[in-house]
Amino acid sequence: MTACKRMTLAMIALLAGPAALARAEPGVPLAIGARAPAPAIATKLRNVDGKMISIADTTGKAGTLVIFTCNHCPFAKGWEERIVALGNTYVKRGIGVVLINANDPAKYEEDGYVEMQARAKVRGLQVPYVVDETSEVARAFGASVTPEAFLFDRAGKLAYHGAIDDNHKDAEKVQKRYLKDALDAVLAGKPPAPAESKSLGCGIKFRRT
Amino acid sequence: MLILGALGCRVPAALADTTPRSPAAVVVGHGRGLAMPPATLAGIRAAIGAPGAPAVLVNVWASWCEPCREELPALLRYFRDRRAAGLRLILVSGDDDDAGKTAAEDVLRAAATSVGLDPSQLGATLFTKADDDTAFVNGLDPRWSGALPATFLYRGRGERVHSWFDPVTYEDLEARVARLLTSPQTGPGRASKTKQPPRRKP
Numbered sequence: 001m002t003a004c005k006r007m008t009l010a011m012i013a014l015l016a017g018p019a020a021l022a023r024a025e026p027g028v029p030l031a032i033g034a035r036a037p038a039p040a041i042a043t044k045l046r047n048v049d050g051k052m053i054s055i056a057d058t059t060g061k062a063g064t065l066v067i068f069t070c071n072h073c074p075f076a077k078g079w080e081e082r083i084v085a086l087g088n089t090y091v092k093r094g095i096g097v098v099l100i101n102a103n104d105p106a107k108y109e110e111d112g113y114v115e116m117q118a119r120a121k122v123r124g125l126q127v128p129y130v131v132d133e134t135s136e137v138a139r140a141f142g143a144s145v146t147p148e149a150f151l152f153d154r155a156g157k158l159a160y161h162g163a164i165d166d167n168h169k170d171a172e173k174v175q176k177r178y179l180k181d182a183l184d185a186v187l188a189g190k191p192p193a194p195a196e197s198k199s200l201g202c203g204i205k206f207r208r209t
Numbered sequence: 210m211l212i213l214g215a216l217g218c219r220v221p222a223a224l225a226d227t228t229p230r231s232p233a234a235v236v237v238g239h240g241r242g243l244a245m246p247p248a249t250l251a252g253i254r255a256a257i258g259a260p261g262a263p264a265v266l267v268n269v270w271a272s273w274c275e276p277c278r279e280e281l282p283a284l285l286r287y288f289r290d291r292r293a294a295g296l297r298l299i300l301v302s303g304d305d306d307d308a309g310k311t312a313a314e315d316v317l318r319a320a321a322t323s324v325g326l327d328p329s330q331l332g333a334t335l336f337t338k339a340d341d342d343t344a345f346v347n348g349l350d351p352r353w354s355g356a357l358p359a360t361f362l363y364r365g366r367g368e369r370v371h372s373w374f375d376p377v378t379y380e381d382l383e384a385r386v387a388r389l390l391t392s393p394q395t396g397p398g399r400a401s402k403t404k405q406p407p408r409r410k411p
Contacts (some may be wrong), residue, residue: 028352074273117289141267145353145356148354163343163355165340194343196343196347197342198342198345198347198354199342199355200271200338200342200346200356201354202356203375
């Protein structure tokens with residue numbers, strides 16, 4: 001077994017823990033304190049650079065951030081710059097970051113792979129933006145809206161789930177920086193407060209199974 | 210609250226919408242075109258729980274939301290067919306800026322016209338969301354992720370009996386709402402006070 005494979009298995013164990021075969025109930029997101037579903041985090045997903053990577057491959061020493069997003073949704077677009085800024089900043093601070101597009105491009109052409117590549121380039125994205133080609137990863141997380149963030153702490157437990165902040169349209173008018181505050185809390189070894197938030201958004205356009 | 214005002218009833222102070230930005234937004238919808246004043250969760254709940262309706266549908270939508278626009282004609286058609294039986298419809302738009310509100314009005318006007326409803330006398334209660342998203346989403350249904358569209362069914366006194374987190378069809382609504390309506394259904398072939406337009410296939 002190669003060192004890389006041993007490391008990947010270790011990351012999977014760290015994130016998934018004993019509930020390795022568990023997955024969220026359909027439409028019900030992972031609970032705070034839960035570990036990420038093992039099959040999902042081991043699934044290889046195509047990145048915008050053409051390489052196949054898994055969530056486990058992106059696990060950070062200080063925590064792991066998974067954001068389900070897409071290209072077409074006005075809410076995702078409104079938060080796009082902030083998502084990129086948070087990802088690019090916190091990946092340098094030990095948080096593994098991956099953006100996942102689980103939408104079916106047959107429903108919105110703008111959610112296709114080529115547009116993902118273009119968007120990542122224009123925004124200067126420095127973290128993976130991958131395609132969930134069967135939407136199974138999103139289903140396993142119980143994700144249902146874009147954007148939707150799942151932040152795991154260094155122990156691999158879900159510490160924060162929900163919105164980026166409380167204003168998708170105007171960064172200057174944000175009053176509650178939910179995700180940024182949660183990232184800082186995780187880095188400090190503290191539980192985020194609040195641990196969960198919600199925002200209006202677009203339903204994930206799941207691919208048919 | 211809004212329905213009481215629309216019916217010409219005095220609005221109890223306890224049910225008044227506490228939204229600070231729009232103190233005059235009491236009577237909307239019926240007879241007031243497509244104005245959509247901002248409302249907090251408390252204000253929306255007051256409209257839901259106002260007496261007089263055996264069934265209340267609350268639909269959360271936005272003008273930019275394609276699935277929302279696609280389901281709107283079926284929703285309005287159902288309201289058209291069941292309002293005489295007491296169905297109350299509350300539409301809450303997530304379009305909270307001026308451009309969005311204009312777009313929402315245009316979408317709603319077109320959808321109403323397409324099903325034979327006069328937009329100036331829609332009879333539905335219209336709001337734009339003016340509350341914190343987390344509180345708003347959890348307040349309507351903690352199982353709701355916030356994804357649009359979403360529709361919620363209440364019976365008298367604001368008791369939620371069903372939630373749809375996907376676009377609804379006419380049949381979806383009939384399957385759940387009809388049993389709550391106390392009056393005979395109004396529809397083609399049945400006696401009604403006003404002449405109904407020909408029923409089109411959902």
